[in-house]
Amino acid sequence: MQDNPVLSPKVAGLLLGLLVILATALVKPFGVSTQYVVTDALVLHKTAPTLAESNKYIAKYGEKEDWGVGYGWMLVFGMFLGSGVAAVATHRFRQRKDAAMSEMWTAQFGNHKAKRLVQAFIGGMLLLFGARFAGGCTSGHMISGISQLAVGSFVFGIAIFISGIITAKLLYRKRAGS
């Protein structure tokens, strides 16, 4: 199938592991979700400085001096570049007729792009609300956290798979008469 991965999960996992080890040796373990707050802080410090300063959480990020764009933000920006280059190099950029719609999704829900985008938006809100509440996401908790044998990261990993599996099964339950 056209979007079968180029690398096997074992090879990709080995390479990704080596990169996370390198990051931990040189700087710190790998994490993504903090950078969403940094980005929010950058925007808020510029557009609504009073609000940004008054919020205890936002005030911790995006200092006026360097706008908070540090190592971690550049890492996530790099991920964007790396993925784009890899997709273009392997001819996987925008190969679907409509890149917002996975065939798997349309087979279950029909060809309703607006519905898919609303679902993706709500999903994104829940993802980052949960990740900031937990203090990390799939990268910071699941990969870096469990790799440090952190107990809280095991709790997070188990919880996301329990609710992720239940939600996925509910979304993709067989419809009556189909």
Added chain:
Amino acid sequence: MKLLLGLAIGTAIGAVMQLGGASSYRKILGALLLKDMTIIKLILTTIAVTTVGIYALDLVHMAHMDVKPTYVVGIAIAGLIFGVGFALSGYCPGTCVLASAEGKSDAFVTLIGGLVGAALYALVYPFMGTLLNMTNYGEITLASVFNVTNGIWIAIPFSAILLLLVFKVLKDRYE
């Protein structure tokens, strides 16, 4: 200098994850429906390699560890919320960045939703004290709980179990 280092490591990570299929809606939902083991195998292999690597570095005091605090109830609730978002969007906070770079507009919308979700958390943060402090055991690891000085002795058998799962136990189940 550190900015360039971040950019370089991030670019490599992004390329490897994209080539491994981590930015695919079909692969992520396949994992949550327990039909397609690609993403599970990718994550477990990564953890197996990284755990041994980090604790080997730790033996020679070269690991910059950053263990997050364990507030059991809060993290469990947060994880349950995250899981719903994971299945709804088909992405996680990192993979929606990767998929946005591939031109997938649902992933870009997930990213925007994520920025809003993080801002919402900032708004309610002043009221989260109880959940963040309740059952908070601090920065504990399996090594500290079991009083093991060199975590590598837990890391090696733990990684071996994960690799056994990846190579021998987990199989795709497409009917």
